[in-house]
Every structure is written in structure tokens, then in C-alpha cells.
Amino acid sequence: MASANTNVPRYIPNLSPSKSPFPLLNNQTSSTMEMESPLPTQNELGTGRQRGSFRDTSSCTGAEAFLTWDDLWVTVPSSSGTDTRGKNNGKAILQGLNGYAQPSEILAIMGPSGSGKSTLLDALAGRLASNTKQSGLIKVNGRKSLAFGTSAYVTQDDELTTTLTVKESIYYSAMLQLPESMTNSEKKERAETTIRDMGLQEVMDTRIGGWYNKGLSGGQKRRVSICIEILTRPKLLFLDEPTSGLDSAASYHVMDRIEKLTKQCGMTVIASIHQPSSEVFDLFHKLCLLSFGRTVFFGPASAAYEFFTLNGFPCPTKRNPSDHYLRTINKDFDNVSLIQNEDTEQGLEGNNCKLLTTEEATNILVESYRLSQFSQEVKLRVSEISNKEGRILEKGSHACFLTQSIALTKRSFVNMNRDLGYYWLRLGIYISISVCLGTIFYDIGYTFDSIQARGSMLMFIATLLTFMSIGGFPSFTQDMMIFERERLNGHYGVTAFIIGNTLSSTPYLLINTLIPGAIAYYLAGLHKGFEHFLFFVLVIFVSVILVESLMMIVASMVPNYLMGIIIGSGIQGVMMLNAGFFRLPDALPNPFWKYPMYYIAFHRYAIEGLYKNEFKGLSFPRSQGEGSSTITGEEIIEKIWQMPMSYSKWIDLYILFGMVVLYRLMFFVVIKTSEKIKPILRSFSVAHYKPTKQSNHGVP
Numbered sequence: 001m002a003s004a005n006t007n008v009p010r011y012i013p014n015l016s017p018s019k020s021p022f023p024l025l026n027n028q029t030s031s032t033m034e035m036e037s038p039l040p041t042q043n044e045l046g047t048g049r050q051r052g053s054f055r056d057t058s059s060c061t062g063a064e065a066f067l068t069w070d071d072l073w074v075t076v077p078s079s080s081g082t083d084t085r086g087k088n089n090g091k092a093i094l095q096g097l098n099g100y101a102q103p104s105e106i107l108a109i110m111g112p113s114g115s116g117k118s119t120l121l122d123a124l125a126g127r128l129a130s131n132t133k134q135s136g137l138i139k140v141n142g143r144k145s146l147a148f149g150t151s152a153y154v155t156q157d158d159e160l161t162t163t164l165t166v167k168e169s170i171y172y173s174a175m176l177q178l179p180e181s182m183t184n185s186e187k188k189e190r191a192e193t194t195i196r197d198m199g200l201q202e203v204m205d206t207r208i209g210g211w212y213n214k215g216l217s218g219g220q221k222r223r224v225s226i227c228i229e230i231l232t233r234p235k236l237l238f239l240d241e242p243t244s245g246l247d248s249a250a251s252y253h254v255m256d257r258i259e260k261l262t263k264q265c266g267m268t269v270i271a272s273i274h275q276p277s278s279e280v281f282d283l284f285h286k287l288c289l290l291s292f293g294r295t296v297f298f299g300p301a302s303a304a305y306e307f308f309t310l311n312g313f314p315c316p317t318k319r320n321p322s323d324h325y326l327r328t329i330n331k332d333f334d335n336v337s338l339i340q341n342e343d344t345e346q347g348l349e350g351n352n353c354k355l356l357t358t359e360e361a362t363n364i365l366v367e368s369y370r371l372s373q374f375s376q377e378v379k380l381r382v383s384e385i386s387n388k389e390g391r392i393l394e395k396g397s398h399a400c401f402l403t404q405s406i407a408l409t410k411r412s413f414v415n416m417n418r419d420l421g422y423y424w425l426r427l428g429i430y431i432s433i434s435v436c437l438g439t440i441f442y443d444i445g446y447t448f449d450s451i452q453a454r455g456s457m458l459m460f461i462a463t464l465l466t467f468m469s470i471g472g473f474p475s476f477t478q479d480m481m482i483f484e485r486e487r488l489n490g491h492y493g494v495t496a497f498i499i500g501n502t503l504s505s506t507p508y509l510l511i512n513t514l515i516p517g518a519i520a521y522y523l524a525g526l527h528k529g530f531e532h533f534l535f536f537v538l539v540i541f542v543s544v545i546l547v548e549s550l551m552m553i554v555a556s557m558v559p560n561y562l563m564g565i566i567i568g569s570g571i572q573g574v575m576m577l578n579a580g581f582f583r584l585p586d587a588l589p590n591p592f593w594k595y596p597m598y599y600i601a602f603h604r605y606a607i608e609g610l611y612k613n614e615f616k617g618l619s620f621p622r623s624q625g626e627g628s629s630t631i632t633g634e635e636i637i638e639k640i641w642q643m644p645m646s647y648s649k650w651i652d653l654y655i656l657f658g659m660v661v662l663y664r665l666m667f668f669v670v671i672k673t674s675e676k677i678k679p680i681l682r683s684f685s686v687a688h689y690k691p692t693k694q695s696n697h698g699v700p
């Protein structure tokens with residue numbers, strides 16, 4: 001029976017010294033608390049052998065992963081600002097954690113919201129945010145660095161291609177990740193088995209869905225994300241809240257399947273988890289319980305029960321033990337009355353009780369753990385494992401570059417077709433604007449006034465069509481986020497992505513420039529002849545690809561599409577301004593606007609090519625009125641528009657094309673550089689960063 005209590009709700013027994021509530025302080029260990037001690041031998045480290053575990057090794061290859069972390073600290077700049085000496089010591093999110101994870105086991109990281117679970121996963125996976133500082137030693141198979149793309153990480157946000165069905169998503173992922181040694185039908189079979197394992201067979205043909213159409217539920221999306229990452233049976237798998245959004249039955253089945261794979265393939269799984277049912281909790285081999293970045297408990301999951309009991313916090317019989325652990329250490333709601341029920345009283349065997357706040361209770365547990373046999377065992381095991389250098393963790397064999405490029409092209413093509421915002425909406429707007437343009441400049445003629453009209457119309461087309469590429473930025477940013485996730489998880493490389501994106505977008509960009517271009521060109525009656533029309537379309541087509549390449553670079557550097565749109569339009573605005581139309585080239589101020597900006601602005605080459613294509617070969621009256629002498633197109637280009645006639649319009653087109661290649665290469669370099677530089681910067685800051693006690697910000 002439950003009874004309400006006071007605002008300071010925690011009781012612990014007032015025991016005599018012989019019945020200390022902290023037996024672990026005295027190094028007393030019961031049989032259930034004993035850490036399993038078999039240490040890996042040199043041969044076992046990274047060789048695919050693990051004692052006592054059943055193994056179906058047919059689909060599991062490569063070195064196993066032993067992961068250790070020693071005195072791990074992570075701090076972020078403190079929002080409370082600097083201290084009296086003007087120093088910002090930062091806020092410690094993780095405080096000197098030690099631990100390990102080993103093959104064929106699931107390590108569950110639990111703790112109240114904000115206790116540092118995701119931060120610990122990020123630190124172990126080498127994916128901490130750039131504003132964080134890390135110290136301590138993280139090792140995989142006794143080696144310091146986790147090579148790029150060798151682990152799989154299911155993050156909290158499900159970045160998925162919203163237009164694809166579940167089956168398509170998993171199938172394309174299988175094509176991208178599974179090795180060439182598997183046939184297509186074997187890959188399909190693996191995809192379908194994994195879908196069934198995650199209980200998604202009923203929604204196989206349902207689209208994932210996004211903001212514009214509801215598709216899968218949150219829990220179903222979660223399972224799709226897990227499916228994608230377990231396809232290859234990765235040796236090291238990080239799961240950030242894999243069961244969030246799932247009901248208890250689904251949570252159990254998902255975790256049960258993961259546990260079986262873990263054993264079968266010798267996977268090392270580290271999962272942060274919020275509220276496991278007791279059935280799910282029983283699937284975990286080890287438990288790491290955190291509270292505000294400190295370890296409350298690390299050891300066999302089954303031993304946590306006794307640890308809490310022996311420290312004076314027994315779990316009431318009707319309460320799920322994992323709920324009890326979290327309730328005992330959640331300091332967020334201290335002012336809320338907790339309930340002491342009869343079970344607790346029974347567990348205390350009639351001893352006197354003492355009131356404690358959850359903060360005090362947590363401090364007792366943290367201190368008790370620190371001095372316990374568990375903590376000593378963890379330290380011993382960490383040093384044993386980390387001192388033995390095993391094989392380098394590798395991602396395992398992949399699909400070949402060609403298969404990946406084909407799969408990415410197909411996937412991207414389907415997505416661009418189904419996502420109205422990508423190209424179709426833009427095509428509609430382009431067609432409407434080209435009708436407006438064609439009717440405003442209808443039958444432009446060859447009068448003196450038509451010189452200016454032609455110049456304005458061509459400039460408008462070159463700038464508007466390219467500028468409106470920004471409209472596809474939200475869809476494109478979504479693609480980039482998926483690329484980022486898949487790249488970090490080692491599914492494929494940058495080159496395959498660039499090829500896939502370029503090939504899949506080309507037909508759409510051609511339609512987007514050909515149809516509106518033809519409407520505007522023929523309504524206005526621009527330079528007659530198919531060759532002139534073809535050149536006109538080619539310039540616009542290459543310019544639009546060029547802007548998309550520029551947007552790729554922007555998207556790889558900004559955190560979200562809003563910033564991308566703002567920065568992308570800003571860059572384009574500046575380039576338009578100094579293309580030599582709004583201010584003629586000779587009037588552009590030196591040194592910045594003329595050199596180098598006039599030569600960098602791609603609009604300059606676009607309008608130069610378009611003007612040469614339009615004016616060359618035509619002649620116009622030199623002034624208004626009848627009987628005036630004529631001026632040739634060549635003179636107009638050189639004298640009125642101040643553009644060089646020393647090279648042909650085709651050179652302008654080649655320059656634009658060269659810029660496309662350059663921008664795509666720049667994108668490649670940006671991604672590759674960040675891949676290489678980030679770990680170096682991180683290891684440099686780890687080597688030079690020493691956390692201070694003051695940085696705990698009030699956390700004892």
C-alpha cells in the first residue's frame with residue numbers, strides 16, 4: 001500500500017556499524033556482485049573468438065571490438081560565464097568515467113535525462129560536438145583511434161529519405177553496404193529478414209513520410225534506422241535510445257533481436273536507454289548508470305539490484321528495478337513528494353529510517369561505487385584490455401564503388417521524382433515566369449530599344465533561374481544530412497555521393513531549363529536558329545548545375561537549411577551584383593570588385609556567353625528614329641556591354657563547366673579535409689586539455 005510522504009522523501013536505514021549500509025566500502029562482495037573476470041587473451045583480442053558464446057559466423061567477419069575508456073572527462077563552455085579571474089572553466093558533462101564494452105555483450109547506459117548518456121556515446125564514437133573538450137583515454141582493441149566509418153551509430157534523430165518506402169530504404173542500403181561476395185538476391189533476402197526481425201513487415205510498402213505526408217510512426221522510423229545499421233552486423237554498434245517511441249512489446253522484440261545478433265556475430269553493443277521494462281533489462285549484460293556525468297554503478301546488470309539494496313535503497317517489490325534506479329538518482333524533481341510504500345519498509349527490516357534528498361542519495365551511491373569492488377574490477381579490466389593491442393577495427397568488405405554509385409544514383413533519382421519540392425515545384429514556377437517574361441518581351445524586334453531589352457531579359461533569365469535553385473535547398477539539405485549519417489557510419493564515400501547526385505539531378509535540371517527556356521526564347525523571338533537556342537539552354541543548364549554545386553559546399557558547412565538559404569542567397573547576390581550588368585565592367589571599382597570578384601562571379605561568364613550568342617551576327621540602329629546608321633552586335637558587346645570579344649562564346653561555356661568541376665572538387669576537399677582534420681584537432685585538444693575540479697559547477 002502506498003502512502004504519501006513529505007517533501008524530502010528518501011529514507012535509508014539507520015544501521016549499526018556492523019550492518020553498514022555501505023558494505024562495498026568494506027570490500028564485502030556477495031556472489032551476485034562478483035564481476036565476471038575472464039580477461040581476453042592476446043589471441044582473443046580482435047580475432048573473432050569469445051568464450052562461451054554461440055556463433056553463426058556465416059555473415060559475421062572481421063575483428064571484434066574491445067572498447068575501453070579511462071578517466072573520461074567532457075566539458076562544454078559554461079553559460080554562467082567567466083569566474084573572477086576571467087576564466088570560463090566550463091561545465092563538466094562527464095566526470096572521470098571508466099568503463100569498457102566487449103564482444104557478444106550489450107552495455108546499457110542508463111541515467112536520468114541530461115545525465116550525459118548521449119555525450120558518452122558521442123565521445124566513444126568520436127563524434128563529440130566541436131564546442132566540447134575531452135580528456136582521458138579511449139581505446140579500441142588497445143589502439144587509440146577509432147578509424148573513420150568503422151562503427152555503426154543509430155543516433156536519436158532518424159535521418160531517413162522520407163519519400164522511400166521501408167522496403168526501398170533497406171534494400172538500397174543493403175546494395176550500398178553489403179559486400180560484392182553476396183548476390184543481389186542474397187542482399188534482398190538479408191534486407192527482408194532484417195525488416196521482419198524489426199517487426200516492420202506490415203509497413204514494408206509504406207513511405208517513411210515527412211512534414212508533407214504522414215508515413216511511419218516515430219517508433220517505426222526508429223526501427224528503420226536500426227535496420228539500416230544492423231544489415232552488415234557491425235562489430236561495434238552504438239544505439240542512442242533504440243526503444244524510444246516503442247511500446248513495451250516492440251521494445252522487447254527489438255532488443256531481443258539485437259541481443260541475439262550480438263551473441264551470434266560477436267558484436268559489441270553500447271546502448272543508451274531510458275525506461276527498459278524488466279524483460280528488456282534482463283537482456284543487458286552490463287549496466288552503466290550515470291547521474292550528472294558521474295558513475296553511480298558500472299557492472300553486471302543483474303548486480304545493480306543488490307548494489308542498491310546493500311546501500312540502503314532496496315527496490316520495492318512492485319516496482320521495476322530499472323525504474324527504481326532512475327527514481328533514486330533523478331535530482332530534477334526533488335521538490336516533488338515521492339512515495340514510500342510498505343515494501344520499502346519491509347525491506348528495511350524494522351530499522352529506523354532517515355530522510356534524504358535524492359541529491360544526497362545519489363552522492364552516497366556515487367561515493368559507495370567509487371570505493372566498491374565493482375569500481376576496482378572495472379579499473380583492472382580496463383587496464384588489462386587497453387594494454388593489449390589487437391587488430392585494427394575495420395568496417396569489413398563493402399559493395400564496390402560502381403555498385404554504390406549505381407545504387408545512389410537510382411535512390412536519388414527516385415527521391416527527386418517523388419519529392420515535389422526538389423524540382424517539380426520549381427519547374428512550375430519557372431514555366432509561369434517564362435510565360436510572363438515571354439509576354440513582357442514578346443516579339444522583341446531589332447529596334448534601338450531592343451538592345452537594352454535583350455540585355456535585361458538575358459540577365460534576368462541567367463540570374464533568376466540560378467537564384468531559384470535555392471528553392472530546392474530544404475530537400476537538398478535533407479539529402480546532405482542523410483549523406484552525413486551514412487558517411488560517418490562508413491556506408492560509402494564522398495565520390496560515390498557526388499556521382500550519384502550529379503547523374504540523378506541532370507535529367508531534372510535539363511527539363512527545368514529546356515522547357516522554360518524554350519517558352520521565353522521563342523515568345524520573345526531571340527536570335528533565330530537552333531544552334532543559338534541550344535547554346536542559350538546549355539548556358540542556363542550549366543549555370544544551374546554550378547549553383548547546385550555551390551549549394552553543396554554551403555550545405556556541407558552549415559548546420560541547417562535556414563542558414564544555408566541565407567548564406568547561399570547572400571553569395572549569389574554578391575556574384576550577381578558584380579557580374580558586369582548593374583555596374584559595367586570598366587566602372588567596377590578596383591581592387592576588390594574588379595579583381596578578383598569580377599573573375600570569380602559565375603554570372604559574368606553566363607551573361608557574357610548569352611550576350612555573344614544573342615548579339616553577334618545581328619545589327620541594330622545606332623539611335624532611335626528612322627534613317628540612323630547601324631551598329632553591329634560585336635560593337636554592342638564590346639562598346640556597350642564592355643565585354644571582351646577576343647574569345648568565343650564557347651569559351652565562356654567551358655569556363656562555366658570548369659567551375660562546376662571545380663566546385664564539386666571543392667565539396668570533395670571540404671568533406672575529406674574535415675574527415676582528416678577533425679580527429680587530429682580532437683586528439684590535439686585531448687592531449688592539451690586538463691579538466692579542473694572547479695569545472696564541475698556545483699556538482700560535488
Ligand SMILES: Nc1ncnc2c1ncn2[C@@H]1O[C@H](COP(=O)(O)OP(=O)(O)OP(=O)(O)O)[C@@H](O)[C@H]1O
Nearest residue numbers: 076093112113114115116117118119120129131132
Ligand atoms: N555540445 C554541447 N554544448 C553544451 N551543452 C551540452 C552539449 N552536449 C551536451 N550538453 C549538455 O550536457 C548534458 C547532458 O546531455 P546529454 O545529451 O548527454 O544527456 P542525455 O543523458 O543523453 O539526455 P537525454 O536522455 O534527455 O537524451 C545536458 O545538460 C546537455 O544540455
